[in-house]
Amino acid sequence: xTTIVGIRDIARNIDMLQEYNYIDIEDKKTHEYKGLLLSPxxxxxxxxxxxxxxxxxxxxxxxxxxxxAGKGTIENKYNNLSSKExxxxxSKEKLGE
Numbered sequence: 307x308t309t310i311v312g313i314r315d316i317a318r319n320i321d322m323l324q325e326y327n328y329i330d331i332e333d334k335k336t337h338e339y340k341g342l343l344l345s346p347x348x349x350x351x352x353x354x355x356x357x358x359x360x361x362x363x364x365x366x367x368x369x370x371x372x373x374x375a376g377k378g379t380i381e382n383k384y385n386n387l388s389s390k391e392x393x394x395x396x397s398k399e400k401l402g403e
Contacts, residue, residue, distance in 0.1 A: 313340065 307326045312334040316322060322329060323345055331340040344352055384392050 316343070 308328050308330065309322075309326055310330040310332050311322065313331060314334075316329070316331065323343060327345050327348060329343045331343060332338065333340055384395065387395065
């Protein structure tokens with residue numbers, strides 16, 4: 307079962323959560339949708355779903371970033387050189403000196 311109620315209605319009767327599977331919250335004045343309250347029976351299952359979804363989104367972002375990771379890394383032999391020295395060394399290597 308489900309219902310649509312205002313925020314004040316929930317504050318007046320919190321036991322409503324025991325009666326319904328979920329409750330849509332609406333601003334009664336503007337009829338604007340504000341959110342959703344879940345019954346305690348479904349809360350754990352929904353929380354697990356959200357955690358999985360969040361983890362998947364993080365993994366997807368990481369995959370996209372990995373495409374570019376390492377593109378700007380510098381070899382270990384250049385670690386102790388300044389940027390000017392690195393440029394000079396690379397130029398010499400390209401020229402075969």
